[in-house]
Amino acid sequence: MTIFHFLDLLGTAAFAISGALFAMNKKMDPFGVFIIAFVTAVGGGTLRDMLIDRSPVAWMGDLTYVYVIFIAVILAIILRKKISYLSKSLFLFDTIGLGIFTIIGTEIGVQSNLHPIISVSLGMLTATFGGVIRDTLSNEVPLIFHKEIYATACIIGSVTYLLLNELNIDRNMIHILTTLMVIVVRLIVVKFKLKLPTFYS
């Protein structure tokens, strides 16, 4: 297993846990918890694969994703009392997923010979769309549209990936560095409550 594939599964697990915690916050039944965890984890990658006509869609071609999500949901359910400070845990797992999926999406764009702008879009979309579906299904305005700099962290990490990709650096190193970059940017943003400038007076 490559680091790339390992990261993909780790991001899947992180988003599945984030989705499960979110659904438990909403008092959904066990099945609802699993479904929300599932769409949060695979939603972004599925849209990405449908857009670039990559067939079969990732989780259909490799059942490992399904197993990882299943185990992650069970863990989230069992440990839900230990992690009683739910919103912080949700934030943490969401951020890890965000970092990993941004780089996965960008790399798939590069491998498919897409224009850098499209590759960055694919990275961002892979990372954020699962959360958008989760929020939309739960009848909330997706976080991405009104909360702190979120997608911006993806763009910064994605562009960094493209730049490092031009240099002669070890592939695994690039994956890890740029993933960490997204995570760190997001942590800093939230820590210091940074916001994009708005233009409403």
Add this chain to the structure above:
Amino acid sequence: MTIFHFLDLLGTAAFAISGALFAMNKKMDPFGVFIIAFVTAVGGGTLRDMLIDRSPVAWMGDLTYVYVIFIAVILAIILRKKISYLSKSLFLFDTIGLGIFTIIGTEIGVQSNLHPIISVSLGMLTATFGGVIRDTLSNEVPLIFHKEIYATACIIGSVTYLLLNELNIDRNMIHILTTLMVIVVRLIVVKFKLKLPTFYS
């Protein structure tokens, strides 16, 4: 026409009526009623076809679906006073559609040589996603996430289909038996108000 195709059209009609009743409950105009009926009826199958890259999408390749939906909507509009106990009718048609589409989706998964777990997912997704779109467009949290055992009925029927499929049983018989199974499970669940155990205290 095979029983399989007949069932598919019957499920389409059932979901179209369910969608139309739902939209009339919301006092939508005639066009809104038709569109909601349409997405309820074809939404699940369309997502399924896009996911497994089946082209063209079912209702684009065979106009019979469109005609069936059109007639079903007209009928629902004409008979809306006769079926004044709206919520019960909505429930009934929704359940019939659920049973049929579960088996259709599962069979398409099997025919595409997909893993049994993916086939079951396709069955459930074909059966439930139209309703998810209907609810999301109407700004409600989809039924599937918070109401009684719904998708669970699909899973039971779908797994039964896979088991019977291994035996040497007449194809039409399998279709009818497993479809009925989903319907009966759902009726029992609602009749006796069965719920999945939850883990909230």
Add this chain to the structure above:
Amino acid sequence: MTIFHFLDLLGTAAFAISGALFAMNKKMDPFGVFIIAFVTAVGGGTLRDMLIDRSPVAWMGDLTYVYVIFIAVILAIILRKKISYLSKSLFLFDTIGLGIFTIIGTEIGVQSNLHPIISVSLGMLTATFGGVIRDTLSNEVPLIFHKEIYATACIIGSVTYLLLNELNIDRNMIHILTTLMVIVVRLIVVKFKLKLPTFYS
């Protein structure tokens, strides 16, 4: 550049501006404004391309769309005070996009040798689905389901296109005439507050 391609970009700009105004009305941050503008502008065409398996999806294969949206959003932000009568501007740009995208979608259906009914559906879907996504993401019931005759204008324009297409008329002329038809029908409908007859007492 053909008139067809020019119209496509014009429709994209109109919907991007409409989406940006909508998002600014909701006080979204600059990134949210861009994303809502983007999905409003490309949402309908993207769904259309995924449904008929047209690959790559329009905006991925031709970056001009992305640039046009970017410029349109910048313009909408800069001019937001000039166009302080926001709802009227939103309506105007939305209507222009509606007219153009209806004809684009219909023509792509015809070029793909799809049945006239499916071509009309594609036209309507191309024109309306971006707005449906915009509204759904913003947690509103899509306009199309409860407001004045909206999709009906698309259908009228789309059918007119199909009829003129049978005659020996200049292609560019057909595009412009039928696009204007959708726009005029919508303006008349709103001016005189026309509504579809409803059947609720």
